[in-house]
Amino acid sequence: MSKVAVVTGAGQGIGFAIATRLYNDGFKVAIVDYNEETAKKAASTLGENAIALKADVSDREQVIAAIDAVIEKFGDLNVMVNNAGVAPTTPIETITPELFHKVYNINVGGILWGTQTATAAFRKLGHGGKIINATSQAGVVGNPNLMLYSSSKFAVRGMTQIAARDLAEEGITVNAYAPGIVKTPMMFDIAHQVGKNAGKDDEWGMNTFAKDIAMKRLSEPEDVANVVGFLASKDSDYITGQTIIVDGGMQFH
DSSP states (O other), X not given: OOOEEEEETOSSHHHHHHHHHHXXXXXXXXEEESOHHHHHHHHHHHOTTEXXXXXXXXXXXXXXXXXXXXXXXXXXXXXXXXXXXXOOOBOGGGOOHHHHHHHXXXXXXXXXXXHHHHHHXXXXXXXXXXXXXXXXXXXXXXXXXXXXXXXXXXXHHHHHHHHHHHHGGGTEEEEEEEEOSBOSHHHHHHHHHHHHHTTOOHXXXXXXXXXXXXXOSXXXXXXHHHHHHHHHSGGGTTXXXXXXXXXXXXXXX
């Protein structure tokens, strides 16, 4: 019996790499993304046991509807990967109430609604499950110019620990992965903004992050997907409440 996984924000970047890894590991995979076009393209790339669903993770009702649709289609839910997020560059003086609400509604609200909805689904289905959340090395150590992103990812680590304590006895584990500097469209946007703010080019922007990596290379999305594959497997059954940093040696804990 193949298991069922949901990956949010899986139309591109790290999310798509995670969906691909889980699909190759034998999961039926639901790609949930606010961009319907990229989600459909991603699902068709994977194959017949993948579906695409449009949802804005900051909207609780849309998350509930998406999970309901997944269970209706595949008959089960075993792994919830709350991956969707946004990462605008936010020097302190540039932050508006609108931007604050946008980042927190997606990066924190999306994790909360995903966790709540998956928990309700596991209970209804009568079994445990795995909730896997996206934080960041910027959620372990504060990163410059990323006031909203970095602080929202600190919140994800806290939520992961709290949910892990609350749900452990029901056989539900909750863990997080903390990527470093990954070669994704989102990361190149950040590097571009950081470079632009300093009057430098994109490469300079990337290097401001890359210079701190012990392994001296930027991360591929697959590096992160490999860790999520482990967290989604039986091999991680005795791990909960943890944040696994996947950053090539930027932070040491």
